[in-house]
Each structure stands twice: as C-alpha cells, then as structure tokens.
Amino acid sequence: MLVVETAKQLGAFAVNVSFISESGATVLFGQSGAGKTSVINMIAGLLTPDRGRIVLDDDVLFDSKARVDVPPSRRRIGYVFQEGRLFPHFSVQRNLDYGRWMSGHAFDPAAFRHAVELLDIGHLLDRRPGKLSGGERQRVAVGRALLMRPRLLLLDEPLASLDAARKREILPYLERLRDEAHVPLIYVSHDAAEVRRIATRVVRLEAGVVTETGGVELLDATHADMLA
Amino acid sequence: MFELSPQDWTAVQLSLRVAAVSTVVALPFGIAIATLLARKEFWGKALLDAMVLLPLVLPPVVTGYLLLIVFGRRAPVGAFLADHFGIVFSFRWTGAALACGIMAFPLMVRAIRLSIEAIDTRLEDAAATLGANRVWRFATITLPLALPGIIAGAILAFTRALGEFGATITFVSNIPGETQTISAAIYTLTQVPSGDADALKLVIVSVIISLVALIAAEWLARRATARIHGA
Numbered sequence: 001m002l003v004v005e006t007a008k009q010l011g012a013f014a015v016n017v018s019f020i021s022e023s024g025a026t027v028l029f030g031q032s033g034a035g036k037t038s039v040i041n042m043i044a045g046l047l048t049p050d051r052g053r054i055v056l057d058d059d060v061l062f063d064s065k066a067r068v069d070v071p072p073s074r075r076r077i078g079y080v081f082q083e084g085r086l087f088p089h090f091s092v093q094r095n096l097d098y099g100r101w102m103s104g105h106a107f108d109p110a111a112f113r114h115a116v117e118l119l120d121i122g123h124l125l126d127r128r129p130g131k132l133s134g135g136e137r138q139r140v141a142v143g144r145a146l147l148m149r150p151r152l153l154l155l156d157e158p159l160a161s162l163d164a165a166r167k168r169e170i171l172p173y174l175e176r177l178r179d180e181a182h183v184p185l186i187y188v189s190h191d192a193a194e195v196r197r198i199a200t201r202v203v204r205l206e207a208g209v210v211t212e213t214g215g216v217e218l219l220d221a222t223h224a225d226m227l228a
Numbered sequence: 229m230f231e232l233s234p235q236d237w238t239a240v241q242l243s244l245r246v247a248a249v250s251t252v253v254a255l256p257f258g259i260a261i262a263t264l265l266a267r268k269e270f271w272g273k274a275l276l277d278a279m280v281l282l283p284l285v286l287p288p289v290v291t292g293y294l295l296l297i298v299f300g301r302r303a304p305v306g307a308f309l310a311d312h313f314g315i316v317f318s319f320r321w322t323g324a325a326l327a328c329g330i331m332a333f334p335l336m337v338r339a340i341r342l343s344i345e346a347i348d349t350r351l352e353d354a355a356a357t358l359g360a361n362r363v364w365r366f367a368t369i370t371l372p373l374a375l376p377g378i379i380a381g382a383i384l385a386f387t388r389a390l391g392e393f394g395a396t397i398t399f400v401s402n403i404p405g406e407t408q409t410i411s412a413a414i415y416t417l418t419q420v421p422s423g424d425a426d427a428l429k430l431v432i433v434s435v436i437i438s439l440v441a442l443i444a445a446e447w448l449a450r451r452a453t454a455r456i457h458g459a
Contacts, residue, residue, distance in 0.1 A: 046353050072356040073364075085354040089372050089456045098368075102359035130457050148358050 002152060002184070006042050006052030006062070015039065015208040024200030025178045025185040029192070029219065035208040036188040040154045043186065044079050045072035056152060073102070078145030078183075080155040084137040086129035092140050093125040099148025115143045118180060119173055135166040139173060146181060153177075155187045159194060167194065174198055192219045236430055238405050239413035244437070246321055246409060247389035250329035251382055254336060258381060262340035263370070283395075284334040292398025295327055299399075323400035324407045328389035335388055336381040343377020344370065375452040383445030387438055410434050 002021040007014070015035040028036045041047035043054060045061065048069060054062040056077070061070045078099075086095050096115070100107060116122045119139040129137060138158050145153055158174075159167045171194070178185055178198060189195045195202075196219050204212040212218055232240065265277060283291050299306040301318040309315040317323035347370060355365045371378075393411035400407040402416065414430045417423030 044357055046356070071361070072353070073359050073361045075357075076359070077357065079354070079357040081350070081354060083350075085348075085350055087351060087355070087369065098355070098360075099358040102355075102364060128457075144358070 001057060002043070002186070003053065003055040004039070004043060006039075006049035006054060008038065008042065008047065008049045010035075010038060013208060017205070017208070017210050019203045019210050019213060021184065021186055021201070021203075023184050025187050025198050026201045026203060027195045027199040027219075028186060028188045028203050028205055029190070029195065029199075030205035031190055034190075034205045036190075036205050037156055038208075039205070040079075040156055040186060040188055043152075044077050044154055045070060045075050046079075076148070076151050078148055078150030078153040080138070080141050080145050080153070080158045082157045082160050084129075084141040086132075086137060086140055086144070088129050090129075091125065092121065092127050092129065092132070095129065095140060096121075096125075096143050096147050098144060103148065105149075111149075112147065115146050118146075118176055119143045133166075134162050135170055138162065138170060142173070142177065146177070146183070150183055153181070153183050153185045155185060157188055157190070159189075159191075171197060195219065230429065230432075232429055232433070233426060235404055236413060236426055239408050239410050239430065240433055240437075242321060242324075242405070242407075243390055243409040243411075246324045246328055247386050250325040250332065250389045251336075251386045253325070254329040254333055254385060255378075255382055258333065258336040258340055258385070259371075259378065262337045262381075263344055263366070265337070266341045266344040280337050281334050283331050288331065288392075288394025289398045291331065292327060292395035295323075295330065295395065295399040299323070299326060317400065319400050319403055319406060321406055324392075324396050324409060327395040327399045328392040329385075331392050331395050332385035332388040336385040339381035339384055340374065340377050343374040343380070346377075347373045373456055375456070376449045379448045379452055380445060383441055383448075387441050390434070390437060390441075 004021070005018045007016040013035070015038050017035070017039055028039060030036050038047060042049050042062070049062060049064065051064040052062065053060070053064070056075070060066070060068050061075055062068060087098065090098070096112070097107070116125070119142055121136065121139050121143055124132060124136055124140065129140070132140065142155075142158065159170060162170065175197060178200075187195060187198055196216060199216050199219065202212075202214055202216065202218040203210055204218060261276070261280060265273070265280070297303050299309075299317045301307065301310060301316065306317055309317075315322065317326055351373075352365050352369050355369050360368065391411055392409065393415070396407065396409060397412055402408050402412045408416070410430055410433070414427050414434070417427035417430070
C-alpha cells in the first residue's frame with residue numbers, strides 16, 4: 001500500500017496531493033500540466049517534496065518532519081518513462097538486466113523469460129535501443145523496470161509518444177502486466193480512452209490537487225470534458 | 229639516408245615517454261575535475277574554472293617559472309616531495325612530464341567536460357530508479373557515454389605535451405637524455421649553423437608522430453561513438 005501526502009512549490013505552480021494506492025492499477029488522471037509527472041517523480045525520489053510523507057508498505061520513503069529521504073536507488077520502485085530512456089550503449093538484453101545487475105542478485109532465467117514472453121521482446125535481445133521502433137522501445141522499457149523486481153511500478157504516459165496503432169498494439173501488454181506481474185501500478189495519463197481498460201482505481205488531478213478518487217466510472221463521467 | 233643521431237633519437241623517445249606519462253597521470257584528475265565542473269555548483273566554482281584555464285592563457289615561460297618556485301628542488305612542494313617520497317622534478321624527465329601535464333590539462337578538461345555536459349541526465353535518473361547509486365551511475369552510464377570526449381581529451385593532451393617547449397625549458401632546462409624533448413632538440417639544432425639537416429629530420433619525425441596520433445584519435449573516437457549509438 002502506498003500513502004502519498006506531499007506538497008511542492010514548482011515556480012508559480014503548487015502541487016499538494018494526498019492519496020492512497022493499493023494493489024492493481026491506480027491511474028493518476030488529469031490534463032497536461034496538472035502535476036501528474038511531478039507527483040510520480042516525488043514517489044520515485046527524483047523530485048524532493050517541500051513537505052509531507054511518502055510511505056510504501058510501511059516503509060517510510062520520505063518524511064519531511066523526521067528528515068527521512070531515501071534516495072531513488074534504494075526505493076525499489078520501477079519507473080517506465082514517457083520516452084523510454086533506454087541506455088543507448090547497452091543491448092536490449094543488458095538494458096533488461098541492468099536492474100538485476102545493480103541489485104547484486106543472481107540472474108534468474110525463469111523471471112527473465114517470463115518478462116520477455118509477457119512483452120514479446122525475445123527477438124530484440126541483441127539489438128541496440130537505437131535500432132528499435134517506438135513500440136518496441138516502450139515494451140523494453142517496461143521489461144527493464146519489471147525485471148528489477150520492484151515493489152511498485154510507475155508509468156508516466158508510456159504510450160504518449162506512440163501513434164494510435166502502436167497504442168492499440170501495446171495496451172494488451174499493459175493489461176497483462178497489471179494482471180500477471182503481481183506488482184501494483186501507478187499509471188499517469190491524460191487519455192481517458194487509453195486508461196479505461198487498465199484502471200482499477202482513478203485519482204483525478206487538477207491544477208496540482210486531487211479533486212476526486214474512485215473507480216473506472218470517474219473516467220466515463222469526465223470523458224465528455226476531457227478531449228483525448 | 230634518413231637516420232637520426234643517437235642524441236636526436238633519444239629526444240624522440242624522451243618526448244614520447246614524457247607525453248605518455250603526463251597524459252596517463254593527468255587523466256584521472258582531468259576526469260574528476262571535468263565531472264565536478266560539469267555537474268556540480270559550489271562556492272568557488274568560477275575560481276576553479278579560471279585556474280584550470282590558466283596554463284592555456286599564461287605565457288608558457290611564466291608557467292614554467294611558477295613551476296620552478298613551487299616544485300623546484302628547494303621550493304616548498306618540491307622539497308617536500310623529494311624528502312618524503314623521493315620524487316624529484318628539477319632537471320629530470322619527471323619535471324618535463326609535470327610541465328607537459330600542466331600545460332595540456334586545460335585542453336583535456338575542456339574536451340571531457342563538454343562530453344559530460346552533453347550526456348542526458350535523465351538517463352542517469354533512469355539508472356537511479358533501477359538501483360544504481362552515484363558511483364555505479366558514474367561508472368556504467370556517465371563514463372561510457374563520455375568516452376569519445378575522454379579519448380579526444382587524452383589525445384589532445386598527448387599531442388600538446390609532445391609539442392611543449394616554453395614551460396619545460398624554463399622549469400627543467402634543456403638536458404639531453406633527461407629533459408631535451410623534440411622541440412628543445414630542434415631549437416638547439418637551429419642555433420647551430422650545421423644543425424639544419426638534423427633539425428629537419430626531427431621536424432619530419434614530429435609531424436609524422438602528430439599525424440599518427442590524430443588519425444588514431446579520430447578512429448578511436450569514431451568507434452566509441454558508434455558503439456554508444458548502437459552500431
């Protein structure tokens with residue numbers, strides 16, 4: 001279970017959020033500029049809140065009063081970035097294995113094969129990121145985050161840089177991820193249609209604050225005023 | 229026939245040795261300072277930046293003289309190093325290496341710094357989320373991606389060191405076999421009427437070495453860049 005209560009001033013814009021996320025896929029939903037990426041960057045430890053608390057499974061990751069701030073490398077939270085951010089000087093295989101390598105654990109062939117099959121990237125292992133299509137890159141990015149055995153997986157609009165056909169192609173993989181990977185997801189998006197299939201819970205973010213939390217029905221109600 | 233006298237050949241070997249040692253020793257410092265200047269903000273940063281740049285703008289002879297009053301046999305640092313570690317710079321090839329290293333340092337740092345600044349820090353953020361602490365991020369992401377710049381910086385420093393003259397001759401004088409590098413040897417030969425032919429031979433050797441170094445640098449940097457971009 002993830003508890004987030006943080007505030008941060010970003011120039012003229014203030015983020016002040018409070019929400020809880022349990023298993024399944026929690027969608028952080030809102031327009032561009034609502035502060036969604038800032039929130040997950042705070043969860044990952046890439047952005048330091050001005051004040052607040054972030055607790056994951058009873059593990060305090062950040063607490064401004066107690067002066068606790070666990071560095072991102074020790075939070076064990078996977079992050080799939082909007083642009084993928086694959087390491088260009090490593091092959092796909094080494095990219096996928098990077099998290100495991102950093103952890104010091106032994107290589108687990110079964111886990112590796114499972115992730116590779118889940119995302120259908122087996123034929124790409126020897127390639128370099130520079131030679132992958134957008135869709136392939138994002139699947140490898142998901143695989144890389146998954147193979148570090150995270151306690152939580154953050155996805156920042158992973159389909160935003162893809163065209164409609166690629167999105168349709170990858171969504172099933174993300175649904176499988178939610179169902180078969182046994183790790184809670186926090187999925188950031190501004191596209192209601194895209195996340196309707198994935199969301200088990202929705203947290204609506206507007207101008208830096210949480211305005212509503214609920215189930216998938218939140219996406220239907222607001223779909224009319226949200227141009228995807 | 230193209231033959232070098234023993235003295236001239238010694239000058240060539242000495243130059244290569246001095247340039248190689250100064251480059252290899254300067255490299256870890258160059259990488260460290262370049263990383264610091266590229267990535268960190270701190271009080272006194274402008275001062276450090278200026279000091280690193282200084283050997284590039286000071287007259288070489290002035291740099292040589294400064295080396296003399298700091299690292300000379302009876303100077304503060306020089307005496308300390310000689311008494312406690314047995315390292316002597318005065319009138320030794322080690323002094324030539326120090327002079328070359330200092331003169332080449334700004335070029336090395338600049339090339340490496342540009343290369344590090346060009347690295348997308350978002351890749352390092354991604355590495356952090358995957359469990360890499362600062363040291364591992366530097367070793368597995370920053371350094372490999374900065375490699376073309378590091379190679380360029382090293383070769384630049386090497387060729388600059390090969391050509392060093394003013395600071396070297398002021399600091400450790402012009403002793404054949406010990407501190408007489410190619411440049412000093414050529415200079416000495418041109419001061420003597422009969423030395424022109426030998427001077428020309430050394431000039432040709434110098435040009436050849438520089439060309440080989442530049443071609444090697446270009447080739448290495450291309451290979452490193454290709455490897456980074458997934459060829």
